[in-house]
Amino acid sequence: MTVDPRWQQELEAPTERFFEAFAAQLAQPDGVRDGIREAVKTLVPRIDWEAYLPHVPHGILGLRAVLRLQPLLSQGGFHRALATQLHMAAHEGRRSPQVLAQVSAAKGSGQWRNLEAFIQSRRPGLAYAEAQGFDLPGEVDFQRLRELTELDMATVGHKAVVCDHLADLHERLERPRATGRKLFGLAAWVAASPEDTFWARRAAKRLGESGETVPWTPPVLDFSAWEAQVREICDLGLVAVLDGFTARLKAGQGSGDTLATLVLAASEKQLDARRDLEGKTAWTYVYLASVARARPADPRIWCQAAALVNLFPTDEPEERVRAAKIGAPDATALTDAVLDVEPALAMAHAGGLARAGRTEAVLSALAEAAAQDDPTFNHAHRLFAVAAAADLLPDLPPPVQEAMLVALAKSLANSQGSGDLGRLADRALAAAGRS
Template sequence: MTVDPRWQHELEAPTEQFFGSFAAQLAQPDGVRDGVREAVKALAPRIDWEAYLPHVPHGILGLRAVLRLQPLLSEAGFRRALATQLHMAAHEGRRSPQNLAQVSAAKGSGQWRNLEAFIQSRRPGLAYAEAQGFDVPAEDDFQRLRGLTELDMATVGHKAVVCDHLADLHARLERPKATGRRLFGLAAWVAATPEDTFWARRAAKRLGDAAVSVPWVPATLGEAAWESQVREICDLGLVALLDPFTARLKAGQGSGDTLAALVLAASEKQLDARRDLEGKTAWTYVYLAAVARARPADPRIWCQAAALVNLFPTDEPEERVRAAHIGEPDAGALTEAILDVEPALAMAHAGGLARTGRAEAALAALAEAAAQDDPTFNHAHQVLAVAAAADLLPELPPPAGEAMLVALAKSLANSQGSGDLGRLADRALAAARP
């Protein structure tokens, strides 16, 4: 592992030289991998996670999203997105030096019985310390931790998402020991914060003692059947929604049709989102993608997903932005429409690309647009949502995939912030190239 000393210094105390130092790190062998490893190792214990409660900061969480989007991005877009995401993580609120020293030095015995006890008794500091005692956390350790959080929807499902994304980030960084302990400790800390099992308990009451399992099978229904489920998810109250939703799961509806209905409903909610709620509403895709990656059989988890989508407001159809009329859809024009804040035009290009078998090109155009934006402005919701769409798209029937891409195009166009930070990163990265 090779880390440039200038990069280490910037992680300890960021300055105006942040992007130049990151560019120097990229010049090292395995510069991206080792630079992100060092960032996680340095920043995880420094960020004041407790001060953000009941929310979760997205600096480190968004790193997984950027790495997930790398195959869809140009080299310049990937480097820009990674640089600005690391900048966001490095500038999140920090603990005092005294607390930092205590947290960094604390190390438990690395035993699951202790870790589970600290999570169940809601002692995040001790959970973090106990997790530092694990030698090299394995995928199974992250998944076991996720199992302790799957029915806990505090902070709208962040706990399960954190466990899932940090496990994936660990794998993408090739499972380094020290960085893995930091990621595992962070996931354990979040898992041990106050819980909220309200939705899971409401679902369990309706499921009763029936042995219900949701099989992972492809979608078999058509658009009319999905639309009737969308109407229930979007229009009914929580109590009224859970009755038909649990009835369908009891009747044997599988994951494919359930996920399709949830994504279609989430896309409708995204079309209805006010500009100040674009990013928060897009979080539903992040949670749904984490559910799809876990492939749960437990129907309560699917009920939680329905309740989360239902949580966001629904508007009248005539109030929604409509896609413009265009000729040939074009991926470059899609990115340009988003950056020019033209949602109707962006929707038209995204939908046209999806309908003509070019959904992957539409996804790449969305990723390039997200890479232009300052993640601090939108809490990294843009890269998180597009990475979620990349995870979801292979699991969806074409109508649901198209609806998701169209809704995200509208969301990204309506939530454009400053690109100044990205331009600073571009200049520093370009200046460092031979």
């Protein structure tokens, strides 16, 4: 592993030369991979995770989204998104030197028996230390952590998402030992933080002891059948939503139709989101994508997803932004519409491209727009949402794909923030010949 000393120094104490150091790190062999590895190894123990509770800071977590979007981005867009995401992570609140010394010295025996006990007794610090005793955590270890948290919806499902995303980040970084321990420790720390199983318990009460599971099957219903379920999820209260939702799962509805319904409902909620709730509402896509990747059979997990979508407000249809009338849809025009804060125009281009079967072009255009934004402005929700859409797309039928991409285009255009940080990164990268 090759790490430029300037990059190491900026991670430990960031200055105005952060992006210059990042550009210097990119010039190293395997500069992206090793630069991220070093960032994770340096920052995870330093960030003051306790101070953010009950929330989870998104700097480290968002690195997975940036790497997921790399194939959809230009080289310049990818480097900009990665630079600003790392900048966000490096500037999150730090632990005191005394606490950092204690955390760095703590190391458990690396036994699952102890780790599970610390998670169940809600002792994050001990869970982190125990995780540092694992020699080389792998996918199976992250999966086991996820299984311990999948019915815990604290902070709207962050625990399952953290386990999922950090496991994927570990794989994308080629499973380094030291970095893997830090990622596994962070996942364990979050898993052991205060829990919320309210929705899971409400679902279990309705599901009873039938032992029914949700089969992973392709969607078989038509749009009108999905829409009837969407109306329940969007318009009814939680009790009625769970009553109807659990009844359908007990009757044998498969995951394909369940996921299609939830994404359609989430997309409607996204169309209804106020500007100050755009990023929070888009989190439903992130949770749904994580659920879909885990291929859960437990119906309580799907019920939690329905409750999460239902949580966000529904508006009257006539109050929603409508797609503009345009000629031929264009991917470049879609990016421009998002950056110019023109949601109606962005929706029109996204919908037209999706109907023409050019869904990857939509994703690339939205990814380029999201990469322009300062992730600190919106907690990296824009990058999370586009990466989640890329994850979800293969499992969705075309009408649902279109609805999701149109809603996402509206969300990104309506939540456009400052691009100043990205321009600073571009300048440093260009000066180093890395743009």
